[in-house]
Amino acid sequence: xxxxxxxLIILLGLSLFSQDKKALDSYFDLNYFSGNIALHxxxxxxxxxxxxxxxxxxxNKKTFGNEDWQQRYNYPxxxxxxxxxxxxxxxxxxNYGLYAHYNFYFFKRNLMLRIGQGLAYNTNPYDKxxxxxxxxxxxxxxxxxxxxxxxxxxxxxxxxxxxxGLSLIHYSNANVKAPNTSINTVAFNxxxxxxxxxxxxxxxxxxxxxxxxxxxxxNIAFRTGINxxxxxxxxxxxxxxxxxxxxKRLSHVSAIQLGADVFFSKFLEELIYYQSxxxxxxxxxxDEDYKRVGLFVGHELFINRMSIETQLGYYVYYPFDxxxxxxxxxxxxxxxxxxxxxxxxLKSHGAKAEAVEFGVGVRL
Numbered sequence: 368x369x370x371x372x373x374x375l376i377i378l379l380g381l382s383l384f385s386q387d388k389k390a391l392d393s394y395f396d397l398n399y400f401s402g403n404i405a406l407h408x409x410x411x412x413x414x415x416x417x418x419x420x421x422x423x424x425x426x427n428k429k430t431f432g433n434e435d436w437q438q439r440y441n442y443p444x445x446x447x448x449x450x451x452x453x454x455x456x457x458x459x460x461x462n463y464g465l466y467a468h469y470n471f472y473f474f475k476r477n478l479m480l481r482i483g484q485g486l487a488y489n490t491n492p493y494d495k496x497x498x499x500x501x502x503x504x505x506x507x508x509x510x511x512x513x514x515x516x517x518x519x520x521x522x523x524x525x526x527x528x529x530x531x532g533l534s535l536i537h538y539s540n541a542n543v544k545a546p547n548t549s550i551n552t553v554a555f556n557x558x559x560x561x562x563x564x565x566x567x568x569x570x571x572x573x574x575x576x577x578x579x580x581x582x583x584x585x586n587i588a589f590r591t592g593i594n595x596x597x598x599x600x601x602x603x604x605x606x607x608x609x610x611x612x613x614x615k616r617l618s619h620v621s622a623i624q625l626g627a628d629v630f631f632s633k634f635l636e637e638l639i640y641y642q643s644x645x646x647x648x649x650x651x652x653x654d655e656d657y658k659r660v661g662l663f664v665g666h667e668l669f670i671n672r673m674s675i676e677t678q679l680g681y682y683v684y685y686p687f688d689x690x691x692x693x694x695x696x697x698x699x700x701x702x703x704x705x706x707x708x709x710x711x712x713l714k715s716h717g718a719k720a721e722a723v724e725f726g727v728g729v730r731l
Contacts, residue, residue: 391563392564393427393563394426399557400421400423400554402418402419403418403419403553411550414459417456419455423448425468428444431571432570432571434671436669438573438574439620442472446470447466448464448467448513450464460490460492464487465486468483469481478518479517479519480516484512487510487538489508501546503547503549505546505595506540509538515556516534521560527561529558529559534555535554537549537552542596542721542722543592543595543722544603579618583615584613584615586730587611588727592725593606596637596641598641601637604637606630606722608631612624612665623665623666624666627661628660630661632657635659651687660684664678676697678696679694690721691717693717697712698711698712708729710726711723712726
């Protein structure tokens with residue numbers, strides 16, 4: 368831990384000598400955190416043996432209202448983060464993560480909410496011979512999300528400020544490979560901020576109150592990826608999802624959705640066969656259809672060319688029981704022009720993830 372802190376502090380200090388007179392409108396922050404692994408599943412009780420700790424090092428770009436969306440969201444920051452975490456358990460190993468994030472501000476900009484999404488690397492995932500106790504991480508590569516709520520004061524000492532608060536860090540491979548019970552860390556964090564400019568630019572406040580709506584638009588999306596059932600060693604299989612839905616834009620920042628999904632999940636085909644020959648008490652014949660059809664309602668929150676999509680669905684065609692008839696989808700979309708978009712979403716049944724979906728689509 369000490370050598371990581373030393374390296375990051377040196378990197379922060381080097382910024383003193385790498386500036387010119389041009390306004391950068393950005394800052395670094397460095398946070399130390401320590402906390403506990405949340406017991407969300409009794410199966411991971413043997414993995415909770417200490418207090419995980421680590422550092423979060425971030426670069427943040429400030430906004431001052433040059434674009435309308437910046438004013439609508441109270442001049443948020445956006446940037447990139449690096450997280451090192453020692454999980455304080457030799458079975459779990461250590462995690463290294465890279466994230467993109469947004470900082471949103473409240474209460475005269477003294478309260479900051481950060482939401483980050485990225486990928487993490489675990490040093491010691493499950494191995495049936497060498498590390499069979501690590502049921503949290505079935506693979507080296509993990510999807511990771513973190514949230515941070517900080518009280519912060521910038522420029523307390525020239526360009527240096529302080530911040531403190533709570534963080535939640537989530538790691539999961541979304542059933543790309545079993546096992547995957549995942550880990551959530553709840554931690555207290557304390558850190559420093561360092562502004563790269565002598566003073567902030569002026570905030571622009573010229574947003575009009577003009578209302579904005581659109582007629583109903585129709586969307587077609589295709590999503591894919593790979594995943595695996597909870598049966599360790601059952602193999603990874605591709606899945607394909609075709610979605611059709613209508614959306615109604617209610618304002619500059621919000622839209623509602625109504626649509627349908629058709630799921631072609633090949634891991635279910637393998638699971639049906641496995642249960643039919645291994646567990647006769649389950650009354651699975653092996654002839655059940657692995658396809659599913661769901662109806663969903665959703666909401667889309669627009670932030671510049673990005674949006675956050677949330678959907679709640681219910682399977683209307685459900686020939687094989689797997690994790691229940693309701694499902695949730697949440698993720699990010701990126702628009703390219705007015706018609707085309709890409710998306711990365713997580714589909715789950717409650718707290719149980721089924722898949723990370725990578726998709727493309729068109730809005731007509």
